[in-house]
Amino acid sequence: MYNKPRLFLVGVLALCTSGIHFAIRSSVASLIQAEYFDPIDKLRSAEMIGAVLGVAFLGFAFTVAIGSLLLDVVGMGRLMVLSSLCFIAGTLVVLNAGPANYNTVWLGMVIVGVGWGLIETVINPLTTTLYPEDTTARLNILHAWWPGGIILGGLLSLLLGHFGVSWQGRVYMTLIPAAAFGLLSLTTKFPPTERAQSGEPVSTMFQAIAKPMFLVWFGSMFLTAASELAPGQWVDMALTRTVGMQGIWLLIYVSGLMFVMRHFAGPLAHKLSPVGLLWCSCVLAAIGLFGLSVANSPVTGLAAATAWGTGVCYLWPTMLAAAAERFPRGGTLLMGLMATAGTLSSFFVLPLLGRIFDEKKVELAGGIERFNQMTEAAREPFLAAASQLSFRYVAVLPVILLFVFGAIWLSERRSSR
Numbered sequence: 001m002y003n004k005p006r007l008f009l010v011g012v013l014a015l016c017t018s019g020i021h022f023a024i025r026s027s028v029a030s031l032i033q034a035e036y037f038d039p040i041d042k043l044r045s046a047e048m049i050g051a052v053l054g055v056a057f058l059g060f061a062f063t064v065a066i067g068s069l070l071l072d073v074v075g076m077g078r079l080m081v082l083s084s085l086c087f088i089a090g091t092l093v094v095l096n097a098g099p100a101n102y103n104t105v106w107l108g109m110v111i112v113g114v115g116w117g118l119i120e121t122v123i124n125p126l127t128t129t130l131y132p133e134d135t136t137a138r139l140n141i142l143h144a145w146w147p148g149g150i151i152l153g154g155l156l157s158l159l160l161g162h163f164g165v166s167w168q169g170r171v172y173m174t175l176i177p178a179a180a181f182g183l184l185s186l187t188t189k190f191p192p193t194e195r196a197q198s199g200e201p202v203s204t205m206f207q208a209i210a211k212p213m214f215l216v217w218f219g220s221m222f223l224t225a226a227s228e229l230a231p232g233q234w235v236d237m238a239l240t241r242t243v244g245m246q247g248i249w250l251l252i253y254v255s256g257l258m259f260v261m262r263h264f265a266g267p268l269a270h271k272l273s274p275v276g277l278l279w280c281s282c283v284l285a286a287i288g289l290f291g292l293s294v295a296n297s298p299v300t301g302l303a304a305a306t307a308w309g310t311g312v313c314y315l316w317p318t319m320l321a322a323a324a325e326r327f328p329r330g331g332t333l334l335m336g337l338m339a340t341a342g343t344l345s346s347f348f349v350l351p352l353l354g355r356i357f358d359e360k361k362v363e364l365a366g367g368i369e370r371f372n373q374m375t376e377a378a379r380e381p382f383l384a385a386a387s388q389l390s391f392r393y394v395a396v397l398p399v400i401l402l403f404v405f406g407a408i409w410l411s412e413r414r415s416s417r
Contacts, residue, residue: 002191004130010184011123012145014080017087017177018116019149019255020156024174026235027157027248028167029053032105035167039100043358043368048102050234050354052109057229057346059113060120064343067121068336076122076190083122084182086115088175095168115178117343124320124335125193136274136321143317144262147255149177150232154252193332208329209337217323218341220404223397224278224319225342227285228312230349231292231394239292239391241384243301250301254309261313274322275412277314279405282398285311293392311398316342353390360386 025032029049037045037052067079090111097104123142131138153174160170208214232251239247272280288308295301323338324330364382365371371379 002130002189006188007126007130007190008142010080010181010188011126011142013177013181013184014083014119015123015142016145016149016152017174017181018119019146019151020153020177021087021091021112021116021149021174022146022232023150023153023248023251023255024157024170025053025056026232026251027154027161027246028170030240031167036097036099036105037102040102043362043371046357046361047351047354050357051351052102052105053234054230054347054350055106056109056113056116057343057350059110060117060343061113061340061347063114063117064121064336065340067118068125068332071121071125071332072193076126076193077185077188079118079122080185080190081182083115083118084178084185086111086118087178088182090115091171091174091178095171113343117339120339121332121336122190124339125332126190128324128335129191129193135324136318139317139321140262140314144259146316147258147262150255151252151259154248154255158246158248204329205331205333208327208331209334211327214323214327214330214334216404216408217319217326218337220401221319221323221338221341222345223401224282224312224315226345226349227282227289227394227398227401228315229342229346230353231289231308231391234350234353234390235292239295239301239387241380241387243295243298245298245301250305253302254305257306257309258313261310262317273409273412274318274325275405275409277318278322279402279409281311281314281318282401282405283311284308285315285398286395286402287311289391289395289398293388293395295388349394353394356390356393357386360389 032052033045033049037048040048067074071079090108090113093108093111094105095108097108124139127138127142128135156173157170160173232254235247235251239250243250284307288304288306288311291300291304291307295304319342320335320338323334327334361379361382362368362371364385365374365379371382
């Protein structure tokens with residue numbers, strides 16, 4: 001017999017580690033930019049830090065796609081241990097890269113992304129295997145520990161920063177939970193996946209997703225994740241200048257909302273249907289992202305963050321659960337491809353946010369020459385305005401999804417009559 005609570009705990013601790021790392025690298029991104037990338041090219045350093053933050057998502061995307069196919073061969077436990085090692089190794093590479101060494105930082109972030117992708121490769125099929133009758137609720141509870149980790153990581157970073165700990169010292173702290181879930185995985189027996197237990201061949205997974213409707217869900221996952229993950233990684237970089245408080249506080253606050261609300265996803269999904277819940281979430285996400293693009297005080301920042309956080313709260317786990325319900329024979333391949341779509345979006349969107357920021361700050365200042373001649377204090381209004389504009393471009397993504405989920409919702413309601 002398998003120890004369900006212990007297995008679920010491994011998944012929780014691993015995902016919590018991802019959240020901790022996400023929050024800490026978000027809170028120190030501007031410090032990495034100043035120390036590592038400003039010496040290379042100050043005019044393009046925001047795009048460079050956006051690319052480095054985004055490449056972790058690329059490592060995640062390719063790993064979860066490939067790992068999902070290898071999961072039954074290699075085993076869940078081995079992949080979890082490998083994930084722990086990647087988190088540790090990638091973090092150490094970044095910390096020891098040194099100034100003006102973009103390629104080394106890039107490589108370290110890729111390795112971290114691989115570790116993150118291996119976690120997602122395992123924990124979603126593990127949860128559906130352990131709780132096949134309660135998938136939506138259990139996936140939401142599991143994924144509550146992503147924002148749970150962000151809360152812990154954000155508060156830890158702020159506390160250490162208050163006491164003058166360097167950004168390197170803060171990032172070093174992520175090695176502790178990474179080692180902990182690796183050791184726990186070594187001493188835990190993992191089950192085979194549902195597909196392996198049933199004896200179905202791998203070909204059934206490919207047949208299940210070889211349908212036009214799966215492409216709709218795949219593309220929708222790309223946009224839902226871009227509405228959540230990319231702004232979350234960018235929030236401290238962009239909003240600290242505009243809302244009169246450190247942007248990481250908004251990320252911690254939003255994560256607190258998500259942590260609590262994901263525990264109540266089951267009843268909401270039952271009342272509205274998963275697609276109805278996704279549609280309502282996109283309404284709030286669009287309002288929140290636009291609000292963040294115009295927020296200019298702690299009050300307006302918190303109000304916009306509340307709408308955005310409430311909106312994106314259920315998107316990732318409910319997308320996974322809804323797709324799994326519609327393509328039940330897709331197995332680990334389905335979960336892997338959905339997660340791949342989600343993280344590929346951030347790989348593309350984060351550098352785009354950085355590029356928009358870099359272009360707008362120069363444009364608003366009246367050109368490169370005028371920008372270069374300005375003092376740091378004189379640049380601040382233009383940097384703040386560029387920050388807001390970078391968020392406004394993301395706000396259109398959940399608006400697109402309103403039409404997609406609205407059409408699916410209406411179609412399913414009609415067919416159920």
